Amino acid sequence: xxxxxxxxxxxxxxxxxxxxxxxxxxxxxxxxxxxxxxxxxxxxxxxxxxxxxxxxxxxxxxxxxxxxxxxxxxxxxxxxxxxxxxxxxxxxxxxxxxxxxxxxxxxxxxxxxxxxxxxxxxxxxxxxxxxxxxxxxxxxxxxxxxxxxxxxxxxxxxxxxxxxxxxxxxxxxxxxxxxxxxxxxxxxxxxxxxxx
Numbered sequence: 242x243x244x245x246x247x248x249x250x251x252x253x254x255x256x257x258x259x260x261x262x263x264x265x266x267x268x269x270x271x272x273x274x275x276x277x278x279x280x281x282x283x284x285x286x287x288x289x290x291x292x293x294x295x296x297x298x299x300x301x302x303x304x305x306x307x308x309x310x311x312x313x314x315x316x317x318x319x320x321x322x323x324x325x326x327x328x329x330x331x332x333x334x335x336x337x338x339x340x341x342x343x344x345x346x347x348x349x350x351x352x353x354x355x356x357x358x359x360x361x362x363x364x365x366x367x368x369x370x371x372x373x374x375x376x377x378x379x380x381x382x383x384x385x386x387x388x389x390x391x392x393x394x395x396x397x398x399x400x401x402x403x404x405x406x407x408x409x410x411x412x413x414x415x416x417x418x419x420x421x422x423x424x425x426x427x428x429x430x431x432x433x434x435x436x437x
Contacts, residue, residue: 249307251265252265252307256303259299262298262299262302265298269312269313269316272313272386273291273316273320274287274288274291275385276381276385276386277290277291277320277323277324279385281327286327290320290324291320293323297319298316298319310392313388313392314388314396315395317386317388317395318395318396321398369415372414375407376411376414378397379404380411383408390408
Protein backbone atom coordinates (compact mmCIF):
# COMPACT_ATOMS: atom_id res chain seq x y z
CA UNK A 242 0.00 0.00 0.00
CA UNK A 243 1.42 3.38 -1.04
CA UNK A 244 0.92 5.72 1.91
CA UNK A 245 2.07 8.71 -0.18
CA UNK A 246 -0.74 8.11 -2.67
CA UNK A 247 -3.17 7.57 0.22
CA UNK A 248 -2.13 10.86 1.77
CA UNK A 249 -2.44 12.70 -1.56
CA UNK A 250 -5.98 11.38 -1.94
CA UNK A 251 -6.78 12.35 1.65
CA UNK A 252 -5.44 15.89 1.10
CA UNK A 253 -7.58 16.27 -2.05
CA UNK A 254 -10.64 15.13 -0.12
CA UNK A 255 -9.77 17.42 2.82
CA UNK A 256 -10.07 20.46 0.56
CA UNK A 257 -13.87 19.94 0.61
CA UNK A 258 -14.44 17.41 3.39
CA UNK A 259 -13.94 18.34 7.05
CA UNK A 260 -13.90 14.68 8.08
CA UNK A 261 -10.92 14.05 5.77
CA UNK A 262 -9.19 17.10 7.25
CA UNK A 263 -9.89 15.61 10.69
CA UNK A 264 -7.94 12.52 9.64
CA UNK A 265 -5.00 14.71 8.66
CA UNK A 266 -5.32 16.47 12.01
CA UNK A 267 -5.18 13.15 13.88
CA UNK A 268 -2.17 12.09 11.83
CA UNK A 269 -0.10 15.22 12.58
CA UNK A 270 -1.39 16.90 15.75
CA UNK A 271 1.07 15.25 18.13
CA UNK A 272 4.11 16.07 15.98
CA UNK A 273 3.03 19.69 15.52
CA UNK A 274 2.26 20.06 19.23
CA UNK A 275 5.71 18.69 20.16
CA UNK A 276 7.39 21.09 17.74
CA UNK A 277 5.49 24.06 19.19
CA UNK A 278 6.10 22.96 22.78
CA UNK A 279 9.85 22.74 22.22
CA UNK A 280 9.79 26.26 20.78
CA UNK A 281 7.63 27.81 23.55
CA UNK A 282 8.37 25.73 26.69
CA UNK A 283 4.77 26.28 27.74
CA UNK A 284 2.09 23.58 27.49
CA UNK A 285 -0.89 25.97 27.48
CA UNK A 286 0.66 28.19 24.79
CA UNK A 287 1.62 25.11 22.78
CA UNK A 288 -1.97 23.83 22.90
CA UNK A 289 -3.34 27.22 21.86
CA UNK A 290 -0.84 27.64 19.02
CA UNK A 291 -1.38 24.07 17.79
CA UNK A 292 -5.12 24.74 17.57
CA UNK A 293 -4.46 27.97 15.66
CA UNK A 294 -2.07 26.16 13.29
CA UNK A 295 -4.72 23.62 12.35
CA UNK A 296 -7.41 26.28 12.00
CA UNK A 297 -5.14 28.16 9.62
CA UNK A 298 -4.32 24.94 7.76
CA UNK A 299 -8.01 24.15 7.40
CA UNK A 300 -8.70 27.67 6.12
CA UNK A 301 -5.92 27.47 3.53
CA UNK A 302 -5.88 23.80 2.51
CA UNK A 303 -7.73 24.75 -0.67
CA UNK A 304 -4.56 26.60 -1.73
CA UNK A 305 -2.22 23.70 -0.86
CA UNK A 306 -0.26 22.34 -3.82
CA UNK A 307 1.90 19.26 -3.74
CA UNK A 308 5.41 20.56 -4.51
CA UNK A 309 7.19 17.25 -3.89
CA UNK A 310 7.71 17.71 -0.14
CA UNK A 311 5.60 16.00 2.52
CA UNK A 312 2.34 17.59 3.67
CA UNK A 313 3.89 17.79 7.13
CA UNK A 314 6.42 20.35 5.82
CA UNK A 315 3.50 22.63 4.91
CA UNK A 316 2.12 22.26 8.44
CA UNK A 317 5.53 22.91 9.98
CA UNK A 318 5.86 26.05 7.85
CA UNK A 319 2.56 27.35 9.26
CA UNK A 320 3.75 26.39 12.76
CA UNK A 321 7.09 28.13 12.20
CA UNK A 322 5.34 31.36 11.21
CA UNK A 323 2.87 31.33 14.11
CA UNK A 324 5.58 30.53 16.66
CA UNK A 325 7.70 33.38 15.26
CA UNK A 326 4.71 35.70 15.69
CA UNK A 327 4.18 34.37 19.22
CA UNK A 328 7.74 35.30 20.20
CA UNK A 329 7.64 38.63 18.39
CA UNK A 330 4.35 39.57 20.06
CA UNK A 331 5.77 38.81 23.48
CA UNK A 332 9.16 40.39 22.77
CA UNK A 333 10.88 37.29 24.04
CA UNK A 334 13.99 35.64 22.76
CA UNK A 335 13.19 32.30 21.17
CA UNK A 336 14.59 29.55 23.34
CA UNK A 337 14.43 25.87 22.59
CA UNK A 338 13.52 23.88 25.68
CA UNK A 339 15.11 20.47 25.67
CA UNK A 340 14.63 19.73 29.37
CA UNK A 341 12.09 17.03 28.63
CA UNK A 342 14.37 14.95 26.43
CA UNK A 343 13.90 11.42 27.67
CA UNK A 344 16.05 9.73 25.07
CA UNK A 345 19.19 9.95 27.20
CA UNK A 346 19.59 6.53 28.77
CA UNK A 347 22.32 4.90 30.84
CA UNK A 348 22.76 1.14 30.72
CA UNK A 349 25.61 1.02 33.22
CA UNK A 350 25.09 0.71 36.95
CA UNK A 351 28.03 2.89 37.99
CA UNK A 352 27.08 6.21 39.62
CA UNK A 353 30.21 7.85 38.18
CA UNK A 354 29.07 7.17 34.63
CA UNK A 355 25.57 8.43 35.39
CA UNK A 356 27.00 11.60 36.94
CA UNK A 357 29.27 12.22 33.93
CA UNK A 358 26.41 11.70 31.47
CA UNK A 359 24.16 14.08 33.42
CA UNK A 360 26.93 16.69 33.46
CA UNK A 361 27.45 16.25 29.71
CA UNK A 362 23.71 16.53 29.08
CA UNK A 363 23.51 19.72 31.14
CA UNK A 364 26.49 21.22 29.32
CA UNK A 365 24.96 20.33 25.95
CA UNK A 366 21.59 21.85 26.86
CA UNK A 367 23.29 25.03 28.06
CA UNK A 368 25.34 25.23 24.86
CA UNK A 369 22.21 24.76 22.73
CA UNK A 370 20.41 27.51 24.65
CA UNK A 371 23.27 29.89 23.86
CA UNK A 372 22.77 29.35 20.12
CA UNK A 373 20.77 31.84 18.05
CA UNK A 374 17.08 30.95 17.69
CA UNK A 375 17.36 29.76 14.08
CA UNK A 376 20.09 27.27 15.04
CA UNK A 377 18.04 26.02 17.98
CA UNK A 378 15.11 25.50 15.63
CA UNK A 379 17.34 23.66 13.14
CA UNK A 380 18.50 21.22 15.84
CA UNK A 381 14.92 20.71 16.99
CA UNK A 382 13.70 19.91 13.48
CA UNK A 383 16.71 17.69 12.74
CA UNK A 384 16.95 15.65 15.94
CA UNK A 385 13.58 15.89 17.67
CA UNK A 386 11.32 15.94 14.62
CA UNK A 387 13.84 13.95 12.52
CA UNK A 388 13.13 15.87 9.32
CA UNK A 389 15.33 15.93 6.22
CA UNK A 390 17.35 18.97 5.19
CA UNK A 391 14.90 19.60 2.33
CA UNK A 392 11.92 19.55 4.72
CA UNK A 393 13.74 21.81 7.19
CA UNK A 394 14.61 24.19 4.36
CA UNK A 395 10.98 24.40 3.33
CA UNK A 396 9.88 25.10 6.89
CA UNK A 397 12.57 27.71 7.55
CA UNK A 398 12.27 29.32 4.11
CA UNK A 399 15.82 28.43 3.05
CA UNK A 400 17.40 26.25 0.41
CA UNK A 401 18.55 22.74 1.24
CA UNK A 402 22.15 23.91 0.71
CA UNK A 403 21.65 26.79 3.14
CA UNK A 404 20.33 24.34 5.74
CA UNK A 405 23.36 22.06 5.27
CA UNK A 406 25.65 25.06 5.72
CA UNK A 407 23.77 26.31 8.80
CA UNK A 408 23.86 22.79 10.28
CA UNK A 409 27.62 22.56 9.70
CA UNK A 410 28.22 25.98 11.28
CA UNK A 411 25.97 25.05 14.21
CA UNK A 412 27.94 21.88 14.93
CA UNK A 413 31.23 23.79 14.70
CA UNK A 414 29.87 26.41 17.08
CA UNK A 415 28.79 23.75 19.58
CA UNK A 416 32.19 22.06 19.34
CA UNK A 417 33.96 25.37 20.00
CA UNK A 418 31.62 26.04 22.91
CA UNK A 419 32.47 22.65 24.43
CA UNK A 420 36.19 23.19 23.94
CA UNK A 421 35.86 26.47 25.80
CA UNK A 422 33.99 24.74 28.61
CA UNK A 423 36.63 22.03 28.93
CA UNK A 424 39.64 24.40 29.03
CA UNK A 425 41.05 24.40 32.55
CA UNK A 426 40.74 27.72 34.29
CA UNK A 427 44.02 29.56 35.03
CA UNK A 428 43.45 29.04 38.74
CA UNK A 429 43.21 25.25 38.27
CA UNK A 430 46.33 25.03 36.13
CA UNK A 431 48.30 27.13 38.63
CA UNK A 432 47.09 24.88 41.41
CA UNK A 433 48.19 21.78 39.48
CA UNK A 434 51.64 23.24 38.81
CA UNK A 435 52.18 24.08 42.48
CA UNK A 436 51.28 20.58 43.60
CA UNK A 437 53.61 18.85 41.16
